[in-house]
Amino acid sequence: MFYFNLGIRHITDLEGYDHMLFLLALTLPLSFGQWKATLKWITAFTVGHSLSLALAATEVVRPPSEWVELGIAVTIAMTVGYHLINGFKVVQGAMWLSGIFGLIHGLGFGSYYSFIAQSDSFWWAWIPFNIGIEAGQILVVLVLLFVYWAVEKIWRNPKAFKWMLSGVILTLSIQMILDRLSL
Amino acid sequence: MKFLLVIWFWWAGAVAQDPAVHTKVRHEFYVSVTDFNVDIEKGKITGVVKTFPDDWERAMNALLQEKVMRYVQLDSNQRAALHGQYLEQHIQLNLNGEAMAVEYFGTSRGPDEVYLLFTAEYGDKELEELSGNWSIKHTLLADIYPSQENIVIFHYDGRKQTNSCRESNDYRLNFNF
Numbered sequence: 540m541f542y543f544n545l546g547i548r549h550i551t552d553l554e555g556y557d558h559m560l561f562l563l564a565l566t567l568p569l570s571f572g573q574w575k576a577t578l579k580w581i582t583a584f585t586v587g588h589s590l591s592l593a594l595a596a597t598e599v600v601r602p603p604s605e606w607v608e609l610g611i612a613v614t615i616a617m618t619v620g621y622h623l624i625n626g627f628k629v630v631q632g633a634m635w636l637s638g639i640f641g642l643i644h645g646l647g648f649g650s651y652y653s654f655i656a657q658s659d660s661f662w663w664a665w666i667p668f669n670i671g672i673e674a675g676q677i678l679v680v681l682v683l684l685f686v687y688w689a690v691e692k693i694w695r696n697p698k699a700f701k702w703m704l705s706g707v708i709l710t711l712s713i714q715m716i717l718d719r720l721s722l
Numbered sequence: 723m724k725f726l727l728v729i730w731f732w733w734a735g736a737v738a739q740d741p742a743v744h745t746k747v748r749h750e751f752y753v754s755v756t757d758f759n760v761d762i763e764k765g766k767i768t769g770v771v772k773t774f775p776d777d778w779e780r781a782m783n784a785l786l787q788e789k790v791m792r793y794v795q796l797d798s799n800q801r802a803a804l805h806g807q808y809l810e811q812h813i814q815l816n817l818n819g820e821a822m823a824v825e826y827f828g829t830s831r832g833p834d835e836v837y838l839l840f841t842a843e844y845g846d847k848e849l850e851e852l853s854g855n856w857s858i859k860h861t862l863l864a865d866i867y868p869s870q871e872n873i874v875i876f877h878y879d880g881r882k883q884t885n886s887c888r889e890s891n892d893y894r895l896n897f898n899f
Contacts, residue, residue: 541884554869555751651751654772654835655873 542664546671549651551679557611557715558644559679564618564708565637566683567701568627570691576629580637581680587641588648589669595649596656596665607646609719614640615712619705627701648672752777752867756860758815759877762849767815767822767842771862775836781808781863805829805838809862815842816857849879856897860887 550558565584569577594600621636656664691697754773761768782793782804796804806826815822827839844852860872872887878899887893 541886545886549751552751651753654751654774655753655755657755657757657875 540667543667543671543674545655546668546673547675547678548671549648550672550675557608557615558647560708560711561611561615561618561640561644562676562679563683563704564615564622564712565633566680566687567619567622567705567708568625568629568633569684570687571684573629576634577680577684579634581676583634583638584641584644585673585676587638587643588645588672589641591642591645592649592652592669593645593665595646596653596661598653600646602646604650605719607643607650609716610643611647612712612715612719614643616709616716619709619712623705627698752863752870753873754862754870755873755875756813756862757875757877758856758858760844760849760852760879762879764841765846766844769813769824769840769842771809771813771838771840772832772835773838773863774834775831777863777867778836778838781866784866802826802829809838809840812861812864813840814859816855817844817852818854819857852878853899856899858887858895858897859893860895861893864889864893 553559565580566577569580591600595602618636618640621633625633652665652668687697687701690700694700754771754777756769756771758767758769779793782801785804785808786793786796793801793804809826810824813824815824822842822844824840824842827841830837830839856876856878858874858876860874862870862872864870864872868889870888872893873884874887874895875882875884876897878897881899883897883899885895885897887895
């Protein structure tokens with residue numbers, strides 16, 4: 540249970556909101572009605588980050604953390620860009636994008652996990668940690684879908700809200716890229 | 723739409739220029755991992771704290787601030803004394819309400835981490851007398867990072883329990899064996 544909670548806390552950590560910002564970017568075109576696409580995109584992200592988390596935590600791959608951090612910021616900007624180009628339509632390609640970008644985010648989770656994990660319980664703790672990340676992710680996505688739903692109910696032009704939100708995410712992610720480039 | 727674009731550019735401009743608005747250069751995590759082991763063969767508790775070297779150095783520099791010194795200026799004996807002072811202040815161990823003094827033992831360096839070794843004497847108690855409520859207060863680095871989380875793994879008679887000392891639990895933990 541401890542590692543499960545740790546997984547949740549890691550993804551919902553406001554100190555490092557980059558993973559949440561990615562989920563915000565990813566879910567921009569989604570709504571409760573598109574639950575199948577939501578499930579596919581989030582699962583693809585999970586598959587991607589679970590795989591690379593394991594590879595990074597076992598040190599099979601060990602890219603410099605500066606590059607991983609930069610990569611995470613780039614995935615956020617690219618995801619927003621992708622949705623803007625597609626006019627916030629739910630397109631099949633987003634699932635692949637989510638999976639590939641999940642690989643990059645998993646490298647970030649991996650560096651954290653490799654520090655906290657003990658050699659005698661590495662895999663035993665890996666499963667609840669991953670499930671915790673997944674649970675945190677579902678929580679964040681549900682909150683976002685609820686916000687989109689509420690905006691749709693009270694705003695006569697909900698698409699304008701998504702444009703504005705895209706602008707905010709894009710600005711933050713570009714700022715993040717510039718910050719991380721200067722490391 | 724034009725109005726929204728104007729709002730966005732205004733906001734983007736404000737963010738880009740305001741140094742107070744930052745994007746967290748890295749997803750930092752302030753964490754340490756500590757093993758406590760009830761070692762019957764040695765007749766004492768042995769412990770290891772694993773932390774990041776840069777965080778540790780920052781904590782040491784904070785301690786040295788009053789003396790207007792830097793950690794890098796210290797020789798190995800001075801460093802050991804400082805490590806001991808800090809560790810003994812920041813880790814408190816109790817068994818069934820009885821305090822056990824933590825004593826710094828040494829330091830070891832890994833490629834990306836520093837290990838601080840310590841012991842705590844429990845006298846001539848038998849294993850059965852060491853069961854009960856173990857209470858730990860672990861505030862390592864919490865003085866410099868408010869979001870510091872100190873993970874504790876407690877080993878007792880082939881069993882182990884894991885939890886963490888963090889701000890939300892006032893950096894206190896209880897383990898029952």
